[in-house]
Amino acid sequence: MTTSHTEPQDLLPRPATPGPSRRRAATRRARPTGPLGRAWRWFRAFRRSRPFWGGVWLTLGGWMILRLTLAPVQTAVTTGFNGIAGWLVGGGMILCGLIPWAAPSQRYTFGVIGTILAVVSLVTSNMGGFLLGMLFGVVGGTLMVAWGKKKPNRGRPVARTGR
Template sequence: MLSDARRWFRAFRRTRPFWGGLWLVAGGWTVLKFSLSSVQLIVNTGFGGVAGYLTGGGMILCGLIPIAAPRQRYTFGLIGTVLAVVSLVVSNLGGFLVGMALGVLGGAMTVGWGPKRPGRPARRLAEES
């Protein structure tokens, strides 16, 4: 039972930009965590208070969407990277630089991910036919 679940997760992880999405979610969570403050303070500061929530939440979404739909990795990887860089300005130095760094790393890994190529024996069979 456990080995079946592990095998399924391994196949799932290899067919999607899993690690890039995970780093992007971790960066968004870090930005969001350092942006947390009381509702009264957010209402008083206006957009400046909400911007941390928007960038952190956007980074989390940009990390989850490519895991669910791998063909969207370029779009959401780039948007997540841009949000990570924007968080430097709008949210406590991007979660004190940690959230920004994790977001940029995750966005780059998401954009750079590609589907696994078939192994050599499968390529030879494809070339011969």
């Protein structure tokens, strides 16, 4: 009588792994068509070709500083520079966040200016929008400075042999 020896791991069921074509088909999503699909593709291309997230954070920080200035424009104008400084710094941060969307080549200049304005807001307007506006502005400015255009994928690098 012949008995075959089986290992314990041979008795466990093996998960079925889909082949490469199934794997690609499973990860591929249906692309929306029509006006909504075209709008989404435009927005995606816009977002990838500009310092989008840096601009969002810097604009949000400027809005928070502008909103948390806690003084109406009439009061700010009558009190002089101390009253209007929060409006100027917040508005400047919003502009520094929006301009690089129109001119991505100017991202470095406006990222640095926006970061400086965010730090200056600590002194000029309610501790930089209660620190939150300043934090958003600094993060947005540094994201804008660090942004670079996405390089096209040239395929997989070929493994070299040492011959």
